[in-house]
Amino acid sequence: MKKITAEELRTMKDIEGLVIQGCGGDLNEWVDGINGLLTEQGILRNGSAFQNVSVSEHDGRTNLLFHMDGVDLDMGKLAMWRLASHCQFGSTWLSDYLPNQLGVNMDEKLIQKEKPDCPLIGQDGNIFNLMGIASRTLKENGLAEQATEMRDRITSCSSYGEALCIIGEYVNITSAKDAQEQSGSFEMKQSY
Structure with missing residues (x-):
């Protein structure tokens, strides 16, 4: 699990992922639990699991980003699970989280700020x-x-x-x- 900053998260406009908000306790248990739930429901297929997971902090909450690259998913079932679990896990797509939580303009091209x-x-x-x-x-x-x-x-x-x-x-x-x-x-x- 890789810790990332809000600034790093803001640059991830070209990828999609599943964000779980407000995670507490042992984050590895969260990753194992989400992988287990999604496997049981047939969302993760062929023994696939989320391996690439990032952790970030925002508004006093610890959030997990499950990167979808290299994961065999049933996207239709995942979309339904995400909607059904939003109240329980604060689950959302990264493409929704960036504009709604971090104020990222998704239409604007990413401008790399020059470091002073x-x-x-x-x-x-x-x-x-x-x-x-x-x-x-x-x-x-x-x-x-x-x-x-x-x-x-x-x-x-x-x-x-x-x-x-x-x-x-x-x-x-x-x-x-x-x-x-x-x-x-x-x-x-x-x-x-």
């Missing part, structure tokens, strides 16, 4: 210092939601290396020296 440059190389390597610099950079570039998301991911990760990789997903890591040189050359040009 962030001068981290040469700074004090304490992860909280680096996270603070990256967070300020994101906020200065109008990306406060991403700053919060980044902080939450970093504070729940398990290693320094993983934390650095997370920072790199949100900002282009540059050298503090390069940023000073660019700033200095700008100031020199202005003084003429």
Whole structure:
């Protein structure tokens, strides 16, 4: 099971999946339970099961995304099950969840936001210092939601290396020296 952010989920406009909302407790039990229910009802065919499952958080709820790629499904039966189980599991299609829960415009082409440059190389390597610099950079570039998301991911990760990789997903890591040189050359040009 892969944990994904709301931003990653927003980019999944070209795939379809089944979203189960408000999952609590052991998420592996949820995956096994959903696979078992769908097998019993003849929705999962020929011994197939959902193997590719992502977990995300939204509005204080833990949600599971069951990716449909490579799964032998009876789509008609799955559609009926989804409708019948909506009240019980909050089940919905990803293509419905994105616009209705995350406000994604499904007609708009995905525009890849450019990550802002962030001068981290040469700074004090304490992860909280680096996270603070990256967070300020994101906020200065109008990306406060991403700053919060980044902080939450970093504070729940398990290693320094993983934390650095997370920072790199949100900002282009540059050298503090390069940023000073660019700033200095700008100031020199202005003084003429």
